Amino acid sequence: PARPIYAEQLPAGLQTISNIVAVSSCKGGVGKSTVAVNLAYTLADMGARVGIFDADVYGPSLPTMVSPENRLLVMNPEKKTIIPTEYLGVKLISFGFAGQGRAIMRGPMVSGVINQLLTTTEWGELDYLIIDMPPGTGDIQLTLCQVVPLTAAVIVTTPQKLSFIDVAKGVRMFSKLKVPCVAVVENMCHFDADGKRYYPFGRGSGSQVVQQFGIPHLFDLPIRPTLSASGDSGMPEVVADPQGEVSKIFQNLGVCV
Numbered sequence: 001p002a003r004p005i006y007a008e009q010l011p012a013g014l015q016t017i018s019n020i021v022a023v024s025s026c027k028g029g030v031g032k033s034t035v036a037v038n039l040a041y042t043l044a045d046m047g048a049r050v051g052i053f054d055a056d057v058y059g060p061s062l063p064t065m066v067s068p069e070n071r072l073l074v075m076n077p078e079k080k081t082i083i084p085t086e087y088l089g090v091k092l093i094s095f096g097f098a099g100q101g102r103a104i105m106r107g108p109m110v111s112g113v114i115n116q117l118l119t120t121t122e123w124g125e126l127d128y129l130i131i132d133m134p135p136g137t138g139d140i141q142l143t144l145c146q147v148v149p150l151t152a153a154v155i156v157t158t159p160q161k162l163s164f165i166d167v168a169k170g171v172r173m174f175s176k177l178k179v180p181c182v183a184v185v186e187n188m189c190h191f192d193a194d195g196k197r198y199y200p201f202g203r204g205s206g207s208q209v210v211q212q213f214g215i216p217h218l219f220d221l222p223i224r225p226t227l228s229a230s231g232d233s234g235m236p237e238v239v240a241d242p243q244g245e246v247s248k249i250f251q252n253l254g255v256c257v
């Protein structure tokens, strides 16, 4: 259900967005961007107007995961605003579209650049803005969460890294900011081969997380070669295979946010 954001709380650039959802992880490489992008395209497929903000300054993955025709952000010189690029109807902003190499910046500078890029973008009317957060729960993440009134957060983790300390850090940050953590995605939880299901990183920790942290939804996302291949090919798996198992998982997640 949509939770209203009150206009006076919002930076000008974000006033036409109904829901802002953070996709967050404590560590890099757990599949946060994969979840953010597939969630965004699932919501778009459900009929929503969607944007993705890739806030990962040091390792932007959005340019690999989608293939917009225009790979550079355009500036509106009169209004001094940034016009997002677009792929299959979803508006996109990433440092990877900013025309520079990997950024070399210190924390406070990164925060400033992220906030500026986010709030000076001409998003237009959006039902959902999905923010692919930089990994971790440090100052950059905290500042971002303070500037943007998030309506929901999704935490991505993997079974072997699903230590309570890690997930707790994420939950604590969002609860301090009064942002509801609506779901945990336990990524790479299992794979099927030779008619059997394997749990390479162990199992069972997910339900404990739900109980201990009171998070209403837990989603298991399997290891799928197609998920990795689609991430590299520039077409999200939910677009390439809308009837598949992965798409169904994202449709259920889409309903939660």
Ligand code: ADP
Residues within 6 Å of the ligand: 025, 027, 028, 029, 030, 031, 032, 033, 034, 035, 061, 187, 188, 221, 222, 223, 224, 225, 227, 228, 229, 231, 232
């Ligand atoms: P993060 O944003 O947390 O750094 P990514 O979403 O970029 O992680 O994922 C890291 C790599 O793992 C990518 O190459 C991605 O395609 C791959 N990957 C993520 N989730 C899965 C999965 N469930 N099955 C197979 N490959 C995956």
